[in-house]
Amino acid sequence: MNNANGQPTTGGMKITPGDIIYTIFRHLKKIVFFIVIGLGVGAAVYVLWPDTYVSQAQLLVKYVTENREVVSEDGSTRTLSPGGRSSLVMQTELAILRSMDLAIEVDQNATALKETLDPENKLAVITPGTVRGGLTAASGRGSNIISLTFSHKDRALSKPLLDQIIQTYLDRHFHIHQDRGTFDDFLTQQTDQAKARLMQTEEELINERRKAGLISIEQARSNLVAEISRIRQSVNINKADLAEAESIYKQFTGRFEELTKANENAESQEEAGPSLPEEEMILAVRDYERKRTQLEILKSREKSLLTRFTPESSRYKAVIAQIAQTENEINALTTQYPSLFTRNTIEDSIATTNPEEAAQQARLQLTRINSIKSRLNQLDVQMGELQAEASRIDQVELTIKDLTRRKNLEESNYRTLLANLEKNRLSDAQSAGRVSNITILQSPTSPSVAQSVKAKFAGGFAGGICAIGLLWAFLVDIVFDRSIKRPTEIQRNLGIPLFMSLPDLNSKRFKKIKGKASRHMLQQAGRIKQEESKDPKGDFKPTSPTLQAAALSKPTEYGITQSPAKGATAPWDSNHALSEHFEGLRDKVITYFESKNLTHKPKLIGMTGLGQGSGVTTIASGLASSLSNIGEGNVLLVDMTLGHETAQQFYKGKNILNLDEVLESSDDAKMENNLYVVAEGTNGTKLPRIMPQRFNKIMPKLRASDFDYIVFDMPPVSPISSTPRLASFMDIVLMVMESEETNRDVANQALEILTDSKAHLGGILNKTKSRVPRKLEKDLLSQS
Incomplete structure (x- = not known):
């Protein structure tokens, strides 16, 4: 901002x-x-x-056994030792000691001790609050020793109550870390649930095996592999038979064509022996091939039944009987038609000279070819069935293995839970007092005053x-x-440069000059009572602060002040207590003009404040006097605080009166060395008004005058004052604030009002209190 x-x-x-x-x-x-x-x-x-009486004790925590966790199959438990990664163990033990539950239990267990108390002794009180409030438990970092301190206002209760606290703590330690109570109920429930899950899995496994119709997955797969191998072998044999039959068929066909061309007479036919009827031969071959195919199917079914049934089963025996019957039928066909199913007959027939016999043999081989193809188709169907059965066995195997794994896991969990439950039941016989992992290093000491x-x-x-x-x-x-107190707050909180910090003449630090100062300087500071002069009747008494200050120098021209004091001086007097500060302010203003490269004349300086009594008039008069003392030209001070245009001119510290006459015609009033002393009317009459709306008219006269500096003592800043409008004409506007009186927010509001004037602003902190000794004062501006 x-x-x-x-x-x-x-x-x-x-x-x-x-x-x-x-x-x-x-x-x-x-x-x-x-x-x-x-x-x-x-x-x-x-x-x-x-x-307050205290008793002290020490406990050694060697380790902590957590029995609440489910043990593994080997029966192991988790043991934590204090320190290292298990350093939270000591914090847990301290939390047990500091808990309200322990205090309540101590109060309940101290019934016998309460009966021995004196009813009239108001200090002998045992409550959970006194137990918990009096107990202090601490343990060093990385240490496994707990230091206990118990304080009580009754000397007779300190040690017994600490004993009771230790015993109660041991009981609670056992119940928290080792007691199984509700946990055993939970463990029993978990064991029953694990058993139920195991039985359900076993039942699912049995049902799955019954549904699959398999006694053993491995045996079924072995039989299936053998059957597939046999069918593949049969396929190969039938393919060879098919190739043979096709070859023989071609030979007989060719032989028939040769004989037909060579033997066209009836004699060749008469020489041929008797042959079988063609229809009977075809039916015999078809029946023979059908029986062979049926035999192969029955043998395949036999091996399949062996994977599910024993050889003594009725279904298996029925298949064996069908196989025997089919084999007998095949043997009967072979015996009945030896010429059809004997290999030698076929080989001999190829050399026949009878065309009819060759044609008959060709038709026979064609029938055989068709039969072999049918057998191959049937074998392909069987192969597909076996492959489907293999896929089903694989799926069944996956299901059975999954159920088996689940059964083994649930059985392991059930055994673990059962073992843990049994172990806990055996451990229930131990009492809480048998805590071996905590040792009392220091028993409660005798009470002593704390x-x-x-x-x-x-x-x-x-x-x-x-x-x-x-x-x-x-x-x-x-x-x-919210007041502004120190010079540094001007820049820090208001954001405007600080031109000067003036001390409070009534401060303690200023009293130090009392022994060294003259009576004249002390009168200025108000440290000694000033002698009042008589008030002549009929004398003019100016009300403007500037006129009152001027009247101190020349009462014959400006009138007599209200009760003037003897030896009183004006702010521009060289003996004024703040003359050095006025000179410093003068140098700061001149340096500012030089830094801004302002060389025009006159330079207009506005001086305003935020209320009455902030010291604007005194500082404006002192600044004007200090500027006139440098001997470079004339200085004009304009008082605008009362609505009058009261003006004084300074040249080497001397004042000159009546602005209008000097601006319009100064020949008659001219003294030597550019010193103008002109009276306005009779003694101290009112000067013409300079209102803001008329300020533009007088500005050309001011710009054309011989003054180097014009200092305006302006009214306090407010929304209805003329200061914001007049500030735009100034080369710089200095706002005077009173230390510990001017509100910081009010000062910011005043700066916001002056923002539209586009004036360059500076701050002056007046009546600064020196609260801090110089040795500790870090603010250079506060040491003025």
């Missing part, structure tokens, strides 16, 4: 070490008061607080009250008090 000058401002609340130091020294008395009160209260608490407890309470009260004092100081100074 940037201000009207384009300079960055700090947003939000930013607290620096200098702000903290300033706040402490500003409210030092209040803080010291709270510290004294806190120390007093702490001392009273230390004296009046009843004595001075540290009283000191903690006393220190807590004292520190709390002191903290309240500090908190109150910081809340007031940083949060609630």
Whole structure:
């Protein structure tokens, strides 16, 4: 965020070490008061607080066995040792000791101890709150030793209650880490569920085997492989027979054609012997091939039945009987038609000279070829069935193996749960008092007075009250008090350059000049009472602060001030207490003009503030006087605070009156060395008004005058004042703020009002309080 000058401002609340130091020294008395009160209260608490008696003990945690986890098949459990990766074990034990459940159980177990208490003793109280609040359990990092400290206001209860706490802790340790109670019920439920799942899986496995009709997957696959091999062998044999039959068929066909051409007479036919009828021969061959195919099917069925049934089964015996019957029928056909099914007959027939016999043999081989092809088709069908059966066996095998694996896993889980449940039942006989992994290194000691407890309470009260004092100081100074206090806040919070920081003449630091200063300087600072002069009747008494200051120098020209004091001086007097600061402000203003390369004359300087009493008139008068002392030209001071145009001119520290006469005609009033001293009317009459709407008319006269600097004492900034409109004519506008009085938000609002004037702004912090010693003061501007 940037201000009207384009300079960055700090947003939000930013607290620096200098702000903290300033706040402490500003409210030092209040803080010291709270510290004294806190120390007093702490001392009273230390004296009046009843004595607290403590008893101490130590426990050694060697290891912790977690029996709540399900053991593996070998019966192992998980054992954690304190330290290393299992360092959380000690935190768990400390949590058990600090729990409210343990305190409640201690209170319940201390019934016998309560009966021995004196009813009139108000300190002898046993409650869960006193047990938990009085117990302190701690363990060092990486250590497996627990240090216990129990404090109680009754000396007779410290040690017994610590004993009871240790015993209760051992019981709770056993119940938390080793007791199985509800967990055994859960384990029993899990065991029953595992058993039910195992039985269901076994039943599914039996049903799957029954559905598949297999006794053994391996045996069924072995028989199936053998059957497929046999069928493949039969296919090869039949393919060979088919090739043979086709070859013989071709030979007989060729023989028939030869004999037909060579023997066309009836004698050749008469020489041929008797032959079988053609229809009977075809039927015999077809029946023979059908019987052979049926025999092969029956043999295949026999091997298939062996994979599912025993040889003693009725179905298997029936197939064996059919095989025997089919073989007998084939033998009968061979016996009945030896000429058809004997290889020698066929070979001899090829050399026959009878065309009819050759034709008959050709037809016979053609029938045989068709039969062999039918047999091959049937073998292909059987091969497809066997392959489908192989696929089914593979699928059944996958299902059975999956069920078998699930059965083995569930059986293993069931055995593990059953073993763990049985182990827990055997361990239930152990009592909680038999905790072997925790050893008492130090039994509870005799009670002793705990001075540290009283000191903690006393220190807590004292520190709390002191903290309240500090908190109150910081809340007031940083949060609630929004005033500008230090010179650094001008740039940090308002974003405008700081031209000068003027001290408060009533501050403590200024009192140090009291022993060295003259009576005249102390009168200026208001440190000693000034002698009042008589108030002549009929004398003019100017009301303007500038005229009052001018009247101190020349009462015959400007009138007499209200109750003028003897020896009082004007701000432009060289003996004024702030003359050095006025000179510093003058140098800063001149340096600013030089940095901006402003060489025109006159240079217009506006001086305004944010309310009455901020010191605008004094600073404006002092700046004008300081500018006139450099001897480079005339300086004009214009007072615009009362709606009058009261003006003074300065040349080497001397004042000249009446602006209009000087601007219009100054020949008659001209003195030597460019010093103008002209009276306006009678003694102190009112000067003509210079209103904002008429300021444009007088500006050419001001620009054409012989003045080097014109300082305007302007009204405070407000939405209805003329200052924002007049600021646009100024080369620079200096806004005077009073330390610890001017509100920061109001100052920002005033800067926003002056933004439209496009004026260059600067800040002056007046009446700065020196709260911090010079040795600790880090702000250079605050040391002025």
